[in-house]
Amino acid sequence: MTTTDSPPAPAAVRPRQRRSGDTERGFSRVFRWISTGAGALLLGVLAAVALFLIVRAFPAFTAGAEQLHDAGKVPGSFGSLLGYVGPLVFGTLLASVLALVVATPISVGIALFISHYAPRRLASIIGYVVDLLAAIPSVVFGLWGVYVFSGLVGDLWVWFADVLNLILGANVEASPTGRSLATASLVLAVMILPIITAVSREVFLQTPKLHEEAALALGATRWEMIRTAVLPFGRSGVISAAMLGLGRALGETMAVLMILSPGLSYSFQIFDSGRHTTIAANIASRFPEANGLAIDVLIATGLALFVITLAVNMLARWIVARRKEFSGAN
Amino acid sequence: MAQRIDVKDLNIYYGDFLAVQDVSMTIDPKSVTAFIGPSGCGKSTFLRTLNRMHEVIPGARVEGSVELEGVDLYGADVDPVAVRRTVGMVFQRPNPFPTMSIKENVLAGVKLNNRKISKSDADELVERSLRGANLWNEVKDRLEKPGSGLSGGQQQRLCIARAIAVKPQVLLMDEPCSALDPISTLAIEDLIQELKKDYTIVIVTHNMQQAARVSDRTAFFNIAGTGKPGRLIEMNDTATIFSAPGEKATEDYVSGRFG
Ligand SMILES: Nc1ncnc2c1ncn2[C@@H]1O[C@H](COP(=O)(O)OP(=O)(O)OP(=O)(O)O)[C@@H](O)[C@H]1O
Numbered sequence: 189m190t191t192t193d194s195p196p197a198p199a200a201v202r203p204r205q206r207r208s209g210d211t212e213r214g215f216s217r218v219f220r221w222i223s224t225g226a227g228a229l230l231l232g233v234l235a236a237v238a239l240f241l242i243v244r245a246f247p248a249f250t251a252g253a254e255q256l257h258d259a260g261k262v263p264g265s266f267g268s269l270l271g272y273v274g275p276l277v278f279g280t281l282l283a284s285v286l287a288l289v290v291a292t293p294i295s296v297g298i299a300l301f302i303s304h305y306a307p308r309r310l311a312s313i314i315g316y317v318v319d320l321l322a323a324i325p326s327v328v329f330g331l332w333g334v335y336v337f338s339g340l341v342g343d344l345w346v347w348f349a350d351v352l353n354l355i356l357g358a359n360v361e362a363s364p365t366g367r368s369l370a371t372a373s374l375v376l377a378v379m380i381l382p383i384i385t386a387v388s389r390e391v392f393l394q395t396p397k398l399h400e401e402a403a404l405a406l407g408a409t410r411w412e413m414i415r416t417a418v419l420p421f422g423r424s425g426v427i428s429a430a431m432l433g434l435g436r437a438l439g440e441t442m443a444v445l446m447i448l449s450p451g452l453s454y455s456f457q458i459f460d461s462g463r464h465t466t467i468a469a470n471i472a473s474r475f476p477e478a479n480g481l482a483i484d485v486l487i488a489t490g491l492a493l494f495v496i497t498l499a500v501n502m503l504a505r506w507i508v509a510r511r512k513e514f515s516g517a518n
Numbered sequence: 519m520a521q522r523i524d525v526k527d528l529n530i531y532y533g534d535f536l537a538v539q540d541v542s543m544t545i546d547p548k549s550v551t552a553f554i555g556p557s558g559c560g561k562s563t564f565l566r567t568l569n570r571m572h573e574v575i576p577g578a579r580v581e582g583s584v585e586l587e588g589v590d591l592y593g594a595d596v597d598p599v600a601v602r603r604t605v606g607m608v609f610q611r612p613n614p615f616p617t618m619s620i621k622e623n624v625l626a627g628v629k630l631n632n633r634k635i636s637k638s639d640a641d642e643l644v645e646r647s648l649r650g651a652n653l654w655n656e657v658k659d660r661l662e663k664p665g666s667g668l669s670g671g672q673q674q675r676l677c678i679a680r681a682i683a684v685k686p687q688v689l690l691m692d693e694p695c696s697a698l699d700p701i702s703t704l705a706i707e708d709l710i711q712e713l714k715k716d717y718t719i720v721i722v723t724h725n726m727q728q729a730a731r732v733s734d735r736t737a738f739f740n741i742a743g744t745g746k747p748g749r750l751i752e753m754n755d756t757a758t759i760f761s762a763p764g765e766k767a768t769e770d771y772v773s774g775r776f777g
């Protein structure tokens with residue numbers, strides 16, 4: 189019956205089945221259709237988005253430099269589409285990676301505290317607060333970032349830059365307005381903290397008791413037990429949690445748009461304003477006034493973001509799959 | 519090296535549930551003591567109080583005292599971490615750390631205890647511990663391979679090597695052979711006879727022949743019914759327990775007339 193060309197037996201000659209067997213088969217067939225359909229739909233949507241981006245960005249790829257410069261479709265100082273997309277990608281990656289670097293250790297710390305240190309009541313309260321953080325709309329984060337946070341950290345950045353310049357002889361510039369990439373990254377860090385914490389906590393809670401007890405029985409303190417049993421077990425989970433967070437940071441629009449005073453450069457002056465912007469924020473700010481080729485250019489930058497996000501997700505999957513055999517889920 | 523254990527009037531709780539009641543016993547140094555008894559009578563629970571692993575479970579606590587060479591393990595100024603370094607433990611299911619190599623597994627406890635160890639000392643300790651656990655010849659060519667790649671019996675011996683690498687005084691084993699085949703079981707039983715020269719050994723087992731083969735003294739635990747606390751019924755030389763026990767319940771149990 190494995191050959192594909194033999195026709196399926198007609199229903200009439202199939203052996204009669206018990207009624208319950210029939211319904212069960214009916215259910216599982218329906219379920220299979222639903223799940224296959226959902227999967228196909230998801231792929232379809234993904235493909236449609238990709239297709240839309242590629243088709244609509246195409247004119248921007250083929251347009252000449254003059255056309256692009258015409259009426260400021262690409263800001264004057266950039267000779268080509270790539271020259272324009274480059275700093276945008278740079279700003280997006282810089283902001284997201286900084287946010288990740290800040291958020292991951294804090295999230296892992298909170299997750300460990302919840303899973304292994306805090307008494308049960310306190311743990312559930314903290315878990316709840318972290319979940320609440322995830323429920324705050326990004327526009328609220330943006331407002332808070334502009335009106336409260338940037339003012340607070342602006343002075344800090346200035347002081348920080350002064351110290352660095354004095355001690356290291358560096359040339360760090362800082363804007364007292366605080367509307368810089370560093371501020372935006374910190375706000376992004378707060379925004380991606382809940383997802384990283386929640387996933388890490390779940391992973392840490394699943395550490396086999398067997399391995400925790402093995403460490404404790406060797407005379408490990410609680411922290412040593414975490415280092416020998418919990419962290420190695422949770423590593424791949426934390427990595428995928430971080431990648432989820434990175435994905436969110438890459439695409440975050442509103443908060444960055446509101447906080448960051450934009451600019452386009454490959455600069456590491458993260459404390460200065462008017463140096464960077466991100467792809468998503470850039471699209472959101474320019475889209476209302478754009479038309480014709482300018483829209484195509486923006487869509488091309490959107491395509492770049494799409495590719496980056498896809499690459500991050502694939503990287504995360506690859507890392508997790510690669511570590512699976514050492515993860516100890518035996 | 520080996521030390522004597524005195525347990526006095528020990529009650530063991532899980533929260534409000536009294537799991538084991540009023541146990542007093544003495545365990546001689548450099549001897550093998552076997553705990554036998556029906557399932558649920560508290561053998562594991564009692565064993566885990568001997569290195570303060572019991573209190574790792576939320577709500578778990580004890581009353582009474584456990585003395586190691588006259589020092590109460592439950593004294594106010596005693597650090598449970600230090601207790602566990604002195605009283606090692608091997609679990610029912612082999613549990614090498616899956617992310618570590620064989621060598622790293624052996625050194626895991628040592629790395630915790632005094633952190634820095636020179637490469638040559640480490641190599642020597644790995645070899646000595648693995649030889650002590652009768653595993654050296656089987657793994658000497660693949661020390662860098664993951665410990666979880668070994669067979670169940672080898673993994674259990676790796677866990678024993680890991681436990682003796684920190685040079686404990688006492689070694690507790692909770693049904694160390696229950697997941698193993700007869701040949702691996704015999705290997706571990708031989709090993710226990712070897713280890714007895716240096717360590718005080720306490721082993722929980724459901725296998726009467728095993729208790730008879732490896733132990734010098736045997737303690738029989740029993741439980742009156744579900745929800746009732748487990749108790750120590752009697753403890754004596756192994757030969758006496760199996761040939762002329764003092765209690766009817768013991769006789770029924772060892773002769774197989776009991777669940
Ligand atoms: N973590 C726990 N929380 C609450 N009660 C427990 C816990 N572990 C064991 N108990 C209870 O304590 C009693 C003794 O259990 P224990 O595991 O010590 O028995 P045992 O003699 O080792 O049994 P077995 O031979 O099956 O291993 C049982 O009634 C059991 O239900």
Ligand SMILES: [Mg+2]
Pocket residue numbers: 561562563692
């Ligand atoms: Mg048990």
